Amino acid sequence: MDTPAPHASPTEHPRRKPRHRRRKTALAVGLPLTLTAAGALAYTPLLGDEAQPTASAATAPAWATATADGFASVNSLGQNGTYGGRDGKTVTVKTLADLEKYATAAEPYVIVVAATIDMNPVGKEIKVASDKTIVGSGTSGHIVGGGFFLGTGVHNVIIRNLTIRDSYQGTWNDKDHDFDAIQMDGAHHVWIDHNDLRHMADGLIDVRKDSTNVTVSWNRLSDNNKTFGIGWTENVVTDITIHHNWFRETEQRNPSTDNAAHAHLYNNFLEDVAGTTIKSSYGNYSRGATKMVLENSYFQGFTNPVIRDSTAAIVQRGNTFSGTSGRNESGGTAFDPKTYYAYTLDKTADVPSLLKSGTGPRSSIGTTASTLAAAATTLTVAKDGSGQYSTVQAAVNAVQANNPSRVVIAVKPGTYRELVKVPFNKPHVTIQGTGGSRKDTVIVYNNASGTPKPDGSGTYGTSGSATVAVEADDFQARNLTITNDFDEAANQSLSGHQAVALRTAADKIFLDSLIVNGDQDTLLLDTSGADKLGRVYVRNSYITGNVDFIFGRATAVIDQSVITLKKRWNGTSAGYVTAPSTAAARKGILINRSAINGDVTAGSFYLGRNWHAGGDASLRPQTTVRNTTLSAAIKSTPWSDMGGFSWKNDRFAEYKNTGAGAGSASTDRPHLTDAQASDQETADWLGDWTPTAS
Incomplete structure (x- = not known):
């Protein structure tokens, strides 16, 4: 995303521009548009089955009633934890029209995405309403060429087990296409879990403008420039937990955390792979008045793995740095996460193998015994x-x-x-x-x-x-x-x-x-x-x-x-x-x-x-x-x-x-x-x- 933060990194050159712009139609071809290396055109969404109710809340499987951990589990702002749409119906969607219909509805829903859905136009961000769980069916739920937007006051939202990818427009440090995977402006109580987020024109995750009580866990974030930005506010209110995420082939904002009241990062794996075209600029960045606790994370090959502003705090405990270079900083006083919620740390040495095998969409989430039986044979x-x-x-x-x-x-x-x-x-x-x-x-x-x-x-x-x-x-x-x-x-x-x-x-x-x-x-x-x-x-x-x-x-x-x-x-x-x-x-x-x-x-x-x-x-x-x-x-x-x-x-x-x-x-x-x-x-x-x- 390109709106400047109050404390801009010297490696970034953002500028202000309108948000949620839509592209001009240049050519209609009747096929999905996902990655545009050059040019722009419209398309029609793929045809699919009508959305079908699959279960009531009373009979829903465990993944449909799952609740968040971390700061998303903390009671505040009138919301008791984050549980998404568990009190509503479960529906399965295979088309953009159905996904948007249920995601924007006033009622709670568990929305199971059971197909590849191409955004129309490219860069479209569906405006998700409160009390929603949007979950991929096993590994089949793909959102291509766009993502989700959570506006001011939207709360109690779970985005889980999806692959959100390929709005990239062919320009690496793209200033003209604000196409994010998941963006929130003033939302609260949001859980982003077990997703594969990659190759977007702008951010993979943007937590902006006083969004708070957010947990980001067990995701793969890869093949991107400006990966994960937090802040874009002068207010110091954001509480966020970031744990068990695999950052790979990402350049900057891994994450960049600006003016967060409490940022708890643990058991993450930041990997800059030798010989690839994407070179890390920096890893975890504590900016402005942020108070950050960074625990048992593993940094492999990263340039400037941990940096902070003079006004910010980072307390480091138990981290491993292998083949890293440049700035690795700590200082100031932060907070004790266990005064807010319980959590258990994995051993730092186990983090790479644990996250390589455990992050991203799971075949056991978003599926039932019957859907698994009907799924394609997998070898x-x-x-x-x-x-x-x-x-x-x-x-x-x-x-x-x-x-x-x-x-x-x-x-x-x-x-x-x-x-x-x-x-x-x-x-x-x-x-x-x-x-x-x-x-x-x-x-x-x-x-x-x-x-x-x-x-x-x-x-x-x-x-x-x-x-x-x-x-x-x-x-x-x-x-x-x-x-x-x-x-x-x-x-x-x-x-x-x-x-x-x-x-x-x-x-x-x-x-x-x-x-x-x-x-x-x-x-x-x-x-x-x-x-x-x-x-x-x-x-x-x-x-x-x-x-x-x-x-x-x-x-x-x-x-x-x-x-x-x-x-x-x-x-x-x-x-x-x-x-x-x-x-x-x-x-x-x-x-x-x-x-x-x-x-x-x-x-x-x-x-x-x-x-x-x-x-x-x-x-x-x-x-x-x-x-x-x-x-x-x-x-x-x-x-x-x-x-x-x-x-x-x-x-x-x-x-x-x-x-x-x-x-x-x-x-x-x-x-x-x-x-x-x-x-x-x-x-x-x-x-x-x-x-x-x-």
């Missing part, structure tokens, strides 16, 4: 033996042939050096990383086109080099990194350096929140046959490469993603983003609402070239790049011939791109008219298929 994979299988391929092998319903392969954090193939007779499979970041779970291998097969039967060829190969319809992958780390420099004698990270050759493929890494031919989007339809929808993802690294004959949409250009093995900058080989009667590759950039020489990359696979003159390769930010790396004449075929005889165009690499329309740079663009939207590519997470 677990873990390198350390704690899952059902130790490799991803072993779990794929365990899926029955021609399985009739969804099978989720939940892969615990770790690096899995293996080849994975999902064969055509195993549809409805989801491979999903369970870590707090898509970087936590990595599937990697290093075959290239020219790599000899172990059995001496030749080389793998381009399609056979894939680290992960998907040949089954209705496949999904989520929250993973898939990499081909073939070393071109070390294998110059090898003929064939194409090295695929991910190959799809099926229909209805949904790739969500991935990192797909490679150099040449990174992402092969194919079909099961020349006459077969193969639709692929990629969103909220990062794709890296240099030569033809998004290619194939599929009908594919790359939406709301970041495409990163890499230098070649010898340090030179030259390449092609796409190489479509589209059949004449089909749609090719659509890059929409994304960003194309990278640390390469200006004017060194083409947006694409026309691949007539096998010299087939009947093909009409197609790439459209629209509403996307193009860096200076893109050539002013962004399309190229391939294999003796002129790109001008095929289908290449742009529409309303921005950035240093964008350019005016010309014969060498076709632009769509508005009328043409209206027929080249996501819905035109995907037809009767609406991708939904499952």
Whole structure:
């Protein structure tokens, strides 16, 4: 969030601006908007079942009647503890309309979120009314592209067991998009528990303007800049407990606590992971007149792990600092939390492992025996033996042939050096990383086109080099990194350096929140046959490469993603983003609402070239790049011939791109008219298929 605090950190540069602004509609596509790297557009929410009452308060399970600990449990301001909507009905929601209907109602409700709900417009914050429990059903409750707002006087609210993610707009220190996961202005008695909060345009949690009696517990907070801010008031009234939270890949406000009367932080894990792009600026910050007690927390690799203003207090007890640097401060007098509530400290040495396994949404919360029985089959994979299988391929092998319903392969954090193939007779499979970041779970291998097969039967060829190969319809992958780390420099004698990270050759493929890494031919989007339809929808993802690294004959949409250009093995900058080989009667590759950039020489990359696979003159390769930010790396004449075929005889165009690499329309740079663009939207590519997470 960007409104300045009375005691602004020197590492922050906030400015005032209106709150709760809504974005102008630029393009309607009929699909969810979650992460916009460039451009803005409206969407329609996913259709789902009507909200259904599931239980009365008298018969509700334990999670529906749970009460908060910490300062949220303290009686004050006319409220006796925090218990949410336990006195009302329990309803299950799967649509934005139903979620908003019950969250804003005057009556108490326990609201079970049992689907992925995309906010419309992006950045929307639902204004939650008092006496509400909003809880995810197991791990299926996702709020994408927005969050919740608790205004003045709102009280007795529980937000629990949800994943709230992906309102990020492509600008790291974003001053223009105040899109928070959970924000409260003058609320009291609020419990935020067991959530996964990540990748938002602004704050993950903002506790502002005299909000008090707040407890934040057992959450994962990751992949964010301004993570958790407390204060924005001259009054010293806020009482807050923050315990058993895992801060990972977060830069600042971890939390920043300004003018809090009592801030009790214990058993938190703040981890700055070496080698990642996000570097911590500071950890726990006591500001203004804050009195903070900091106990049995574990700081790993953090810069400036604990800092305080000269006017603030920090009392430290039992904390561990491993690989930290910079300021680590304490001083002044605070308070004894046990005069307000009872609590038990876990051993500091146990905190990392305890929080890695215990934070975030739980399958046992928000579900009943009947809903668990009806849920999709889940197979677990873990390198350390704690899952059902130790490799991803072993779990794929365990899926029955021609399985009739969804099978989720939940892969615990770790690096899995293996080849994975999902064969055509195993549809409805989801491979999903369970870590707090898509970087936590990595599937990697290093075959290239020219790599000899172990059995001496030749080389793998381009399609056979894939680290992960998907040949089954209705496949999904989520929250993973898939990499081909073939070393071109070390294998110059090898003929064939194409090295695929991910190959799809099926229909209805949904790739969500991935990192797909490679150099040449990174992402092969194919079909099961020349006459077969193969639709692929990629969103909220990062794709890296240099030569033809998004290619194939599929009908594919790359939406709301970041495409990163890499230098070649010898340090030179030259390449092609796409190489479509589209059949004449089909749609090719659509890059929409994304960003194309990278640390390469200006004017060194083409947006694409026309691949007539096998010299087939009947093909009409197609790439459209629209509403996307193009860096200076893109050539002013962004399309190229391939294999003796002129790109001008095929289908290449742009529409309303921005950035240093964008350019005016010309014969060498076709632009769509508005009328043409209206027929080249996501819905035109995907037809009767609406991708939904499952």
